Amino acid sequence: MNIRSMKKRILDLLFPQHLKCHCCDREAIVNSYGICKECEDALLFSADAGSIEGIDGYTAGLQYNKPAKRAMWSFKYHGALYKKEFLIRYIEIPREWTVDCLVPVPLHIDRQRRRGYNQSTVLANAIAERDGLTVREDLLERVRNTPQQAHLNQKERQKNVRNAFRASPDCSGLCVALVDDMRTTGATLRECALALKKSGASKVYAITACCSMEEIDYSE
Numbered sequence: 001m002n003i004r005s006m007k008k009r010i011l012d013l014l015f016p017q018h019l020k021c022h023c024c025d026r027e028a029i030v031n032s033y034g035i036c037k038e039c040e041d042a043l044l045f046s047a048d049a050g051s052i053e054g055i056d057g058y059t060a061g062l063q064y065n066k067p068a069k070r071a072m073w074s075f076k077y078h079g080a081l082y083k084k085e086f087l088i089r090y091i092e093i094p095r096e097w098t099v100d101c102l103v104p105v106p107l108h109i110d111r112q113r114r115r116g117y118n119q120s121t122v123l124a125n126a127i128a129e130r131d132g133l134t135v136r137e138d139l140l141e142r143v144r145n146t147p148q149q150a151h152l153n154q155k156e157r158q159k160n161v162r163n164a165f166r167a168s169p170d171c172s173g174l175c176v177a178l179v180d181d182m183r184t185t186g187a188t189l190r191e192c193a194l195a196l197k198k199s200g201a202s203k204v205y206a207i208t209a210c211c212s213m214e215e216i217d218y219s220e
């Protein structure tokens, strides 16, 4: 292999998406994590993501504005799983947390079969690999298939997910960090935490790739 083709091979390994921006999907000059300048400038970080009732600590990567929304949409609904590294890039687990394991927010088995993957598990695995943590999918299951929450307000969301999760007694005494793609009202995370604590988890933290306190318009 000559130097030129070796260089190309290395670049291909580093930028497998052939310089397509992870957010806007345009061919562009992208930075080391696959984002064009325009999108990079528009990204907003969730430095202070606020708190969620019933959760011992909460952190998020990005605010759910236009570029983050575009990346998340293709990751979640169109199988663009390679965007996981970008989506977890801004997540920093606070030093004061003692995390025994990461627990992805489960999808109902029917929805997971239709989609082919659980986006939260993909994110949890990527964080675990990066930070040297373990993922436990056996500690929490979704026992009720709840309708999509996109058009529900906070009260309706809380009602929608009530008793939707069941935790295994194996979580007893553990400090777990829930992982989800998105936080809107926090209703789903709160319900997961309730189930885990009922089964004896000693602490429940939550990590989401994106954070939006507003109602989401999925029509775009």
Ligand SMILES: [Zn+2]
Binding pocket: 021, 022, 023, 024, 025, 026, 028, 035, 036, 037, 038, 039, 040
């Ligand atoms: Zn872009």
